[in-house]
Amino acid sequence: MIVDGEHTFSAPRETVWTLLQDPEVLVKAMPGAKRLVATGDGAYEGVIRIGVGPVTAAEWSLQVLLSDRVPPESYTMQVDSKGALGFTRGNAKVELLDETGATRMRYRADLQVGGKVAGVGQRLLDQVAKMMTKQGLEALSREMEHRLARGAAGEPGAAGA
Amino acid sequence: MSRRYVGEWVPRNEDSRLLTGHAVFVDDVRLEGMLHVAFVRSDHAHAVLRGVDASAARARPGVVAVYTAEDLGDYWRPGPLLVPPPPIEGVVFNLATQVPLAKDRLRHVGEPVAMIVAESRYIAEDALADVVVDAEPLEPVTDLERALDPDAPVIHPQLGTNLAAHVVQRHGDYEAARARADVVISRRFHYDRGASAAIENRAVAARWDGQAGELTIWDTTQAPIPIRNGLAGMLGLMQSQVRVVAPFVGGGFGPKIMMFYPEEVLVPWAAIRLGRPVKWTEDRQENFFATTQERSQVHDAEIALSRDGRILGVRDSFLHDTGAYDPYGLTVPINSQCTLLGPYDVPAYDAEFRAVFTNRTTVTPVRGAGRQHGVFVMERLLDFAARELGMDAAEIRRVNYLVQDDFPHDHKILFQDFQPLVYDSGNYRPALEKALELIGWEGFPEEKRRAREEGRRLGVGVVSYVEGTGIGPYEGARVTIEPSGRVRVATGLGTQGQGHYTAFAQIVAEALDVDVARVAVVTGDTREFNWGTGTFASRGAVVAGSACHAAAQAVRAKVLGVAARVLGVPESEVELRDGRAAVRGQPERSLPYGELALMANPLRGGVTPGTEPGLEATAYFGPDRGSTASGVHAVVVEVDPETAMARFVRYVVVHDCGKLINPVLVEGQVQGGVAHGIGNAFFEKLHYDESGQLQNASFADYLLPTALDVPEVIMAHRETPAPMNPLGLKGVGEAGCIPTGAAFAQAVEDALSDLGVEIREIPLSPNRLFELLREAPVPLNASTAP
Numbered sequence: 001m002i003v004d005g006e007h008t009f010s011a012p013r014e015t016v017w018t019l020l021q022d023p024e025v026l027v028k029a030m031p032g033a034k035r036l037v038a039t040g041d042g043a044y045e046g047v048i049r050i051g052v053g054p055v056t057a058a059e060w061s062l063q064v065l066l067s068d069r070v071p072p073e074s075y076t077m078q079v080d081s082k083g084a085l086g087f088t089r090g091n092a093k094v095e096l097l098d099e100t101g102a103t104r105m106r107y108r109a110d111l112q113v114g115g116k117v118a119g120v121g122q123r124l125l126d127q128v129a130k131m132m133t134k135q136g137l138e139a140l141s142r143e144m145e146h147r148l149a150r151g152a153a154g155e156p157g158a159a160g161a
Numbered sequence: 162m163s164r165r166y167v168g169e170w171v172p173r174n175e176d177s178r179l180l181t182g183h184a185v186f187v188d189d190v191r192l193e194g195m196l197h198v199a200f201v202r203s204d205h206a207h208a209v210l211r212g213v214d215a216s217a218a219r220a221r222p223g224v225v226a227v228y229t230a231e232d233l234g235d236y237w238r239p240g241p242l243l244v245p246p247p248p249i250e251g252v253v254f255n256l257a258t259q260v261p262l263a264k265d266r267l268r269h270v271g272e273p274v275a276m277i278v279a280e281s282r283y284i285a286e287d288a289l290a291d292v293v294v295d296a297e298p299l300e301p302v303t304d305l306e307r308a309l310d311p312d313a314p315v316i317h318p319q320l321g322t323n324l325a326a327h328v329v330q331r332h333g334d335y336e337a338a339r340a341r342a343d344v345v346i347s348r349r350f351h352y353d354r355g356a357s358a359a360i361e362n363r364a365v366a367a368r369w370d371g372q373a374g375e376l377t378i379w380d381t382t383q384a385p386i387p388i389r390n391g392l393a394g395m396l397g398l399m400q401s402q403v404r405v406v407a408p409f410v411g412g413g414f415g416p417k418i419m420m421f422y423p424e425e426v427l428v429p430w431a432a433i434r435l436g437r438p439v440k441w442t443e444d445r446q447e448n449f450f451a452t453t454q455e456r457s458q459v460h461d462a463e464i465a466l467s468r469d470g471r472i473l474g475v476r477d478s479f480l481h482d483t484g485a486y487d488p489y490g491l492t493v494p495i496n497s498q499c500t501l502l503g504p505y506d507v508p509a510y511d512a513e514f515r516a517v518f519t520n521r522t523t524v525t526p527v528r529g530a531g532r533q534h535g536v537f538v539m540e541r542l543l544d545f546a547a548r549e550l551g552m553d554a555a556e557i558r559r560v561n562y563l564v565q566d567d568f569p570h571d572h573k574i575l576f577q578d579f580q581p582l583v584y585d586s587g588n589y590r591p592a593l594e595k596a597l598e599l600i601g602w603e604g605f606p607e608e609k610r611r612a613r614e615e616g617r618r619l620g621v622g623v624v625s626y627v628e629g630t631g632i633g634p635y636e637g638a639r640v641t642i643e644p645s646g647r648v649r650v651a652t653g654l655g656t657q658g659q660g661h662y663t664a665f666a667q668i669v670a671e672a673l674d675v676d677v678a679r680v681a682v683v684t685g686d687t688r689e690f691n692w693g694t695g696t697f698a699s700r701g702a703v704v705a706g707s708a709c710h711a712a713a714q715a716v717r718a719k720v721l722g723v724a725a726r727v728l729g730v731p732e733s734e735v736e737l738r739d740g741r742a743a744v745r746g747q748p749e750r751s752l753p754y755g756e757l758a759l760m761a762n763p764l765r766g767g768v769t770p771g772t773e774p775g776l777e778a779t780a781y782f783g784p785d786r787g788s789t790a791s792g793v794h795a796v797v798v799e800v801d802p803e804t805a806m807a808r809f810v811r812y813v814v815v816h817d818c819g820k821l822i823n824p825v826l827v828e829g830q831v832q833g834g835v836a837h838g839i840g841n842a843f844f845e846k847l848h849y850d851e852s853g854q855l856q857n858a859s860f861a862d863y864l865l866p867t868a869l870d871v872p873e874v875i876m877a878h879r880e881t882p883a884p885m886n887p888l889g890l891k892g893v894g895e896a897g898c899i900p901t902g903a904a905f906a907q908a909v910e911d912a913l914s915d916l917g918v919e920i921r922e923i924p925l926s927p928n929r930l931f932e933l934l935r936e937a938p939v940p941l942n943a944s945t946a947p
Binding site: 054059087089122 | 202204205206270289290298446449450848850852854855856857858859861862
């Protein structure tokens with residue numbers, strides 16, 4: 001399954017880059033993510049709760065590995081998720097393009113879904129993936145604006161700190 | 162006039178139990194202290210299994226045991242080869258049978274990895290999530306041609322190849338036939354996978370009685386005796402210590418044959434090990450992944466004909482998807498190869514197939530068992546040839562039928578039962594003429610024209626088939642007249658709704674001249690009868706029915722003997738009527754069978770040396786070869802080219818299964834078979850993606866035809882008696898579904914004849930038909946046909 005698209009953040013590219021590496025930000029951006037901690041350079045581990053159509057929501061373990069990192073331009077994200085109802089694994093290529101005062105993110109993920117969730121949720125998988133991506137990016141934008149606002153007010157934990 | 166039952170409309174005597182909820186199914190077995198099972202299954206189509214961590218599951222309250230391959234010790238071993246390959250010269254067969262729990266490799270989605278035994282199914286299911294399966298995915302093998310590439314990943318490394326089998330069978334000289342042919346048609350055909358979709362999924366329950374040293378297994382198997390024998394061997398028990406009961410089963414259709422499925426092998430083992438009854442019932446989800454399926458095949462086929470439409474020869478080379486394992490040998494592809502010849506005189510046949518391992522669920526026979534593939538290829542070739550030659554679809558079949566003088570007809574290749582493919586008998590042309598009459602062939606062009614004026618597109622199809630049925634090795638039966646005068650019949654095969662209880666009762670009632678309601682049949686319990694094979698290949702009525710007949714005849718002889726002695730007349734003076742033995746011409750000098758049964762089992766006095774007590778006999782029947790059933794299907798469909806939806810308007814089956822035991826049962830089999838065939842033709846398809854993931858594993862996405870989609874079949878019977886058994890019987894269990902795809906394809910093409918759509922694949926679907934319409938040589942809006 002291919003999930004691809006673009007999203008524009010109203011923040012400079014360096015800020016977006018930094019936030020995208022921050023598990024505390026990512027956990028908010030992933031719908032259903034319950035926990036995400038950094039376990040090494042560009043490596044994260046966590047738990048996510050997802051349901052797809054007739055597949056009731058369940059907890060999935062989540063491993064994320066960022067590689068080929070070219071700050072602040074691009075990176076590759078490898079995702080590995082497992083649960084009682086199946087697995088999801090795949091690679092996403094993320095590019096950040098500088099646009100005056102804003103950043104355009106281009107992403108293309110090739111995801112493989114297996115097990116029960118693939119067997120019974122197939123008709124809905126595309127929709128669910130697109131919906132989760134949209135929700136995630138919107139959440140990311142909000143978080144970014146929030147942090148930028150806090151950063152502007154000189155609060156601790158500001159972006160880029 | 163004595164009682165006539167064979168051939169009569171006797172109502173099914175099992176139905177009162179089935180319809181009032183008194184029939185026992187495996188899931189109805191509830192025993193004190195019973196434990197319940199759930200299986201951790203592979204999510205991957207192909208992977209290295211690095212490890213299984215079950216510690217969290219073991220710690221969960223209510224979980225009694227968790228077993229992985231490692232925990233099985235010596236009990237872990239690959240399953241048996243169920244059907245060895247026939248002794249065909251040059252046959253290549255590479256064996257890889259399923260394992261109870263995956264050890265080093267995962268080979269298809271749904272393959273069992275660990276077994277959880279718990280106090281309830283709920284707990285067992287919850288514990289599934291506790292088990293961590295460490296798997297390293299490998300490139301899956303899903304494409305049949307790709308599987309044979311030298312650089313394709315190998316599913317069974319010990320074999321070094323994904324080739325499961327290679328078989329070549331030939332008779333006549335095809336090259337010479339081709340050289341002198343006026344017309345040669347060659348095409349590629351695809352036939353894809355479907356599920357058997359029995360209403361009852363698989364289930365196994367087992368109880369170990371340590372005091373009696375007896376293991377009882379309730380199993381939805383079609384073959385309880387081979388299962389008992391096999392499990393006894395695996396568990397180190399005597400066969401007599403193991404009782405397998407296949408109670409009422411909600412549909413078999415092939416996948417419930419003696420598979421020695423992992424679940425079937427593990428549940429009894431766990432019951433012994435834990436000393437408590439254990440039960441597992443498959444859910445519909447599991448069924449889609451773990452129960453064996455129908456098969457994909459890709460055929461490259463060619464037919465050579467003379468200008469008058471006579472077949473000179475056929476060449477067919479195909480790939481057969483056997484799935485992850487091949488325990489059932491070559492039965493399915495051999496059936497395809499043999500059944501392709503149909504009712505036709507084919508002087509030269511050059512046939513080859515390769516069976517291929519793929520990372521999909523294992524393929525074993527499902528109703529039709531590969532026969533429909535052969536029929537589809539042959540019937541389509543004839544359709545294309547008829548078009549090329551400007552012949553009528555019925556006429557090209559008519560001129561190629563084997564005729565009465567041709568029987569027995571030897572095709573000079575080997576069939577699935579290791580015997581030469583010899584048709585014992587047949588009479589094809591009258592069946593065709595009857596089908597044409599019933600479908601309204603003659604008047605159809607006019608019907609089509611009128612419909613078209615109303616904006617409706619109708620099409621007609623007519624196809625023929627033969628079905629090798631009733632193969633050996635043997636079945637047996639025991640018939641007993643009890644002192645009550647009631648008659649008990651026991652046979653070893655399992656029953657999945659066919660009506661065995663009625664058919665066998667009819668045969669015995671007629672032989673003994675008793676009321677059929679006084680004959681009680683029991684099947685599928687190894688304690689009742691423990692010699693036999695099982696229910697498959699449309700053989701139950703033919704082989705077990707013949708055994709019932711033989712046993713009843715033997716009991717009849719005993720009745721005559723005892724009656725003659727008691728009545729003081731020679732046996733020739735005794736006649737049997739309505740459950741009594743009487744002196745001929747003196748009905749007042751008679752005794753009921755019950756009294757004779759008592760006299761045959763005296764408490765005092767001697768049983769005459771050389772005789773046996775009681776009125777009981779056991780007999781066996783083993784035909785040298787199967788008997789060849791045949792028939793014609795004709796169909797009218799309506800196709801809406803805008804939605805690509807097709808509707809079955811009329812469906813005709815003229816079937817010849819030899820002597821009919823009971824038209825009610827035969828018609829039920831045919832109607833059900835047609836429903837199966839219609840599903841296979843237009844609704845049901847298992848969609849696998851290229852990574853081996855099944856994408857429609859629920860009845861929301863896998864479409865079964867409903868009562869609205871399946872017309873009431875218009876039927877006619879022909880009876881060409883089989884010479885191979887005393888009652889002249891042939892099988893009928895699979896006939897309804899075998900030629901359905903071919904008939905449907907021909908009719909859809911006819912409905913779209915002005916667009917030039919050619920159908921070379923089954924299953925179709927509205928989706929796929931829509932694509933074919935878009936690719937049609939004549940676009941829909943450009944067609945100027947009226």
